[in-house]
Amino acid sequence: DTAVSQTPKYLVTQMGNDKSIKCEQNLGHDTMYWYKQDSKKFLKIMFSYNNKELIINETVPNRFSPKSPDKAHLNLHINSLELGDSAVYFCASSQLGGNPTTRELFFGEGSRLTVL
């Protein structure tokens, strides 16, 4: 059973299109994240949700809209895709509340987005 799963793994699309990436975790964690890894491998936080509430929203264009229907899911929708959006997007989860907590993040396998 995959702990954090993302779909699709690969996404190739044209500029201007709208696309979504889905993420699900079966670890029972209370917090989920989206990270972006650029072509130089730099990993940067985009969003974080704790118990379905947005708690971190870094300086990300508002073309990116996360949605968390429940604790186990965090989807990422991107409008009007641009060339610079090409990257690998990683979903992750952790348990920040209660006992025990796990400060470490468990990552999905990543979704490689290519915008042409």
Added chain:
Amino acid sequence: AQKVTQAQTEISVVEKEDVTLDCVYETRDTTYYLFWYKQPPSGELVFLIRRNSFDEQNEISGRYSWNFQKSTSSFNFTITASQVVDSAVYFCALSGGRSGYSTLTFGKGTMLLVSP
């Protein structure tokens, strides 16, 4: 602000050599956590270790060992008798604050190439 510096962009070694990956961090928090992640060529992010700021004991896990020194704000990672399968990008990361609502700040990664 938090910062993680991995000064070594790329390291090349021959199998069976020992190699140390450096990590230096900056934080104003008195309580914080340090992590190492491995990203093999297949792309997934694999959690290796978590350390909290109150535990300066070094840790050894098989061929891996970690040296945490608060005095120099460093959390270095050594692989003993390296193997080809150790070839990957290794990320050091920092999470701070008592609140659970903190995310990981990653270094830029060190690419380790182990040749036969």
